[in-house]
Every structure is written in structure tokens, then in C-alpha cells.
Amino acid sequence: MKSSLFYFLLCAIISPSLTFAQSSQLYPNDYLSPEFHASRRAALKQKISDKGMAVFFASQIRVRNNDITYQYAQSKNFYYLTGLDEPNAVLFLFKNPVTLLGKTGTEFIFLQNRDPLKELWTGKILGVEGYMEKSKMDNVFTNDKLNASTLPLAQIDSVYSLYRNEGIFGKYERREEPLTKMANLLDSLVIAHNKPIAQRSTMGIMSKLRGIKQAEEIALIKKAAEISALGHNDVMRAIKPGMKEFQAQAIMEYHFKNQGSEYTGYPSINGAAGNACVLHYITNQKVIQSGELLLSDCAAEYHGYSADVTRTVPANGKFTEAQKQIYEIVLQAQDAGIAACKAGLPFSGVDAASRAVVNAGLIKLGIAANEKEARKYFPHGTSHHLGLDVHDMGPRVLEAGVVLTVEPGIYIPAGSNCDKKWWDIGVRIEDDILVTQDAPINLSAGSPRTVAEIEKLAKGKSIFK
Numbered sequence: 001m002k003s004s005l006f007y008f009l010l011c012a013i014i015s016p017s018l019t020f021a022q023s024s025q026l027y028p029n030d031y032l033s034p035e036f037h038a039s040r041r042a043a044l045k046q047k048i049s050d051k052g053m054a055v056f057f058a059s060q061i062r063v064r065n066n067d068i069t070y071q072y073a074q075s076k077n078f079y080y081l082t083g084l085d086e087p088n089a090v091l092f093l094f095k096n097p098v099t100l101l102g103k104t105g106t107e108f109i110f111l112q113n114r115d116p117l118k119e120l121w122t123g124k125i126l127g128v129e130g131y132m133e134k135s136k137m138d139n140v141f142t143n144d145k146l147n148a149s150t151l152p153l154a155q156i157d158s159v160y161s162l163y164r165n166e167g168i169f170g171k172y173e174r175r176e177e178p179l180t181k182m183a184n185l186l187d188s189l190v191i192a193h194n195k196p197i198a199q200r201s202t203m204g205i206m207s208k209l210r211g212i213k214q215a216e217e218i219a220l221i222k223k224a225a226e227i228s229a230l231g232h233n234d235v236m237r238a239i240k241p242g243m244k245e246f247q248a249q250a251i252m253e254y255h256f257k258n259q260g261s262e263y264t265g266y267p268s269i270n271g272a273a274g275n276a277c278v279l280h281y282i283t284n285q286k287v288i289q290s291g292e293l294l295l296s297d298c299a300a301e302y303h304g305y306s307a308d309v310t311r312t313v314p315a316n317g318k319f320t321e322a323q324k325q326i327y328e329i330v331l332q333a334q335d336a337g338i339a340a341c342k343a344g345l346p347f348s349g350v351d352a353a354s355r356a357v358v359n360a361g362l363i364k365l366g367i368a369a370n371e372k373e374a375r376k377y378f379p380h381g382t383s384h385h386l387g388l389d390v391h392d393m394g395p396r397v398l399e400a401g402v403v404l405t406v407e408p409g410i411y412i413p414a415g416s417n418c419d420k421k422w423w424d425i426g427v428r429i430e431d432d433i434l435v436t437q438d439a440p441i442n443l444s445a446g447s448p449r450t451v452a453e454i455e456k457l458a459k460g461k462s463i464f465k
């Protein structure tokens, strides 16, 4: 397998049949537009109080080991509002105009200055002019301008931030680690100002905004889901006994990257047999053997938006009778869940619909005696919202523009209190569903879900086989 993968990669480099960027367009041009980000800031400003100030920090660069950092990953809230993919920046939004550094307006951003030495090593920094041109925002400053006299504290009575505990800018339970130094500076400024300022959270507001996807966002999630679905198809075609879990992962991620996805949406899960019963298994080291199922929960992130797709396939291309019986229950449960993805229905109804099918199926097969026992074999929820975060924010009642996963599963690890023939079967099927005014749309439908279709695809030719 190793040598055939190498051969394929070599072919990919020299083959003219693979599509690389056309010369007329050197970089992607399907990012969120400046108008999108401006509209999201406008929507947020409407949701804060008259004398409120909302603050959002860019994510920090994070160290992996020694002087090597992780690839930079922007705060999703910050990206949603600014489109800026750089650290060391902070955004302030106001409902009514304030004056700050001689400029009057409702939105102000402070970002890192250009720096030839830094840019020599890690590439271009946008700087004030670059970001003004990109964003069409007026009030853009370098972050060294942020000091004791900068903030219009006399004009505000409340601060909205993501961080709720101790201190206005939080020290604290930061879900997204901000510019620690700047946050501390801001804390000290507010304290020095010696004025009672209410502390509010932006979590609820952001959840309302991000939970309903705009057309530009849906296009990107759809793209991520389509790329992901076809990656799963590549694994279905390629799978064979003797392949290692990480080789299935490599085939999947090769496809994602080859289609322009910058990241995976989350660490790829590729677990065979009992490893499929570990919900977030990412070790991916085992040899996949004939007679086993491989569960792959893998998806692409495209321009910031993640898909989340799971398929479960037999290593030798054919489900055993026992595997098929479990698989069919999960598939029916998923269909029931997808049918419940309708505007006006509760988010929790999706789980209820899927779980009822799993419960009945497990009881009918004698695997579980009752619903309580059945939950042991389906120990997670059926759905989560999907968007900039793979586990995204969103409303408790579905409406058009919500995107959510439907992902029931049944996991029966060896040693479970049931007939041994069920042991080490782990099945999950997961798709990404767009709620509309009409029928739900499966954005990841490009990958088959039925036993017959999967077996047919597994019989097909693969360059990896």
C-alpha cells in the first residue's frame, strides 16, 4: 500500500489530468465578501445596548513545541465580524457613534503594524491600508495606538465580551484565548477609569447571528460538504483488508487538500472494528482486517467553514449479516432524524426521532432489554449545529438557514452484555443538513449511504487499491 500511495502521489505531480489553479486566476476568490462581514457587524450592533461596547479579540498564535507554532487559526467570531486572518487585533463595536482617536463612528479595529522582519519570515501583514482596502472599514488603527486615553469609557455603561468570569475582559475562562496582554491592559484601563461598567456576554448574541446561515455561508458549507463526501467515496473505492487506518485517513485528506480545503474540520477519525466504538478515536494506527467495518468521521474545512461527515464501510467490500442488521437500523434512524429537520420544529426533536428508531431496533434484535440499556450503545446526541465551528452555535428551534448534523450511531464494544456476534461492530452515519422553508437538503448527499450503494462503490476501481 505504501508504495502504491507513493506511486499515486508521483503521478499526481506529473499528471496533466488533475486540475490545478488556472493561470488566469492565481488565488481563490470565493471568500466571504466585505459586505458580508459589514452586514454581520451591523446586525451585532443592533443587538447591544445604547451605551454598550462590544469587544472581540483575534486568536493568538499558539506554540506547538519549542519555537514551532501551530498553523494559525483565527477566532471564528472575530473572523465572522472582520474577515481578518491575523493575530494581535481587537475589534470594538458600538450601537451609537463615539469618538475615538479623533474619528467618529460605531466600529473600530486595532491590528498589527506591518513589519519587514516579521514579513520576511511569515509573509505579508495587511497593515492599516491593506485592511482598509480589503474590508472597506474606515476606522482602522495599529494596535500600538490602544492606550489609556483611547477607549471612550466616559460614553459607555456596559462592555460585551465573550468572557464572563472575573474581570470585564476576563482573565479567565477564555473559550478563545485572546491577546492576553491587550486584555489585561483593557482590564486595567477600565479599573483605572473607576466607573461602574456592566459586564455582558456576547455568547447569546453571536449564537443568534451565527446560528442562521447567510447565503454566502451556505455556499461555503456546501462546498466543504461536497468535498468531504467525495473524499469518503475515495476511501470506499480504495478500502481493502491490510490497509492501515492512517492510510484511509491519507486518502481522505489528500482529496480534501487537493480540492482547496485549508484544514480538516477536526482531527480525522478512522477506526476499524472495536476502534469504531471509540467516539473520538484519532490514533488511526491499526491494520484494517477482512470482516471488519471501518468508521471514518472526516470532513474538510473550506474558507473557514467545516463539514462533518461519517461513513462506515466493510473492509472487504461486503457487510456481514450482523453488520448489515446494525447498519440498517442506523440508516433508518438517520432518515427519521433528517425528516425531523424542519423549520418550526425543536432541535431536540431530531435526536428524539433518531433515538426512537435505534431503541426499537436494539430491543428487537435482543441487544438491549430496554431504552436505558439501548442508550449505552448510542451514548451521544444525534445533532449539533455546523458552520465556522464544527460544533457551532445555533437556535433551539429550527428555522430556515440552520445547518445541523444528523449522526446516529450504534457501538457495541467487545465484552458488551449481548451475543458475541455483535461485538466490535461500530456504525455511525452522519450528514450535513440545511433546514429550509421546504424539505431539508442533505449537503453531503454526494456520498452514498445505503448498503447496496456502498458495496457497489467498494467493488469499483481505485488508484489506491
Ligand SMILES: [Mn+2]
Pocket: 308, 384, 405, 407, 430
Ligand atoms: Mn458530528
